[in-house]
Amino acid sequence: xxxxxxxxxxxxxxxxxxxxxxxxxxxxxxxxxxxxxxxxxxxxxxxxxxxxxxxxxxxxxxxxxxxxxxxxxxxxxxxxxxxxxxxxxxxxxxxxxxxxxxxxxxxxxxxxxxxxxxxxxxx
Numbered sequence: 146x147x148x149x150x151x152x153x154x155x156x157x158x159x160x161x162x163x164x165x166x167x168x169x170x171x172x173x174x175x176x177x178x179x180x181x182x183x184x185x186x187x188x189x190x191x192x193x194x195x196x197x198x199x200x201x202x203x204x205x206x207x208x209x210x211x212x213x214x215x216x217x218x219x220x221x222x223x224x225x226x227x228x229x230x231x232x233x234x235x236x237x238x239x240x241x242x243x244x245x246x247x248x249x250x251x252x253x254x255x256x257x258x259x260x261x262x263x264x265x266x267x268x
Contacts (some may be wrong), residue, residue: 146257149243149258149259155263156266159267164226165228166223167181167225169223178245181226181239193205193209195242233266243255
C-alpha cells in the first residue's frame with residue numbers, strides 16, 4: 146500500500162500563487178506516474194497534472210496549462226504542484242495521486258489518492 150499526504154493548501158486571492166506538496170510513505174511509488182486531481186464543490190473529481198517517473202514527460206489538463214507546474218523527486222517519492230495566477234475556478238480539494246494510468250478514452254485513473262488539501266481562491 147502507498148500512503149500519500151498533501152500539504153500546502155489554503156485560502157488565497159485571485160492571481161496569487163500556491164504550492165502543494167505530496168509526501169509518500171509505505172510501499173515506494175517507484176517508477177509509477179504521480180500526479181494531482183481536484184474536486185470542486187458539486188463536481189466530480191478531475192485530473193489536473195501528472196509526471197512520469199523520470200520527469201521527462203508531463204501531462205496537464207487544458208485549464209491549468211501555462212499556470213501550473215508539476216515536479217517530483219524520485220528518490221524522496223514526493224510530488225509538488227506549483228500553482229500560479231490562480232483563478233476562482235481553481236477552488237477545489239486537491240488530491241495527490243500515485244500509480245496513474247490513462248485509459249483509452251483519455252481518462253486518467255489512479256491507484257492511490259491522498260486525503261486531499263483544500264485550495265480556496267477568492268476575488
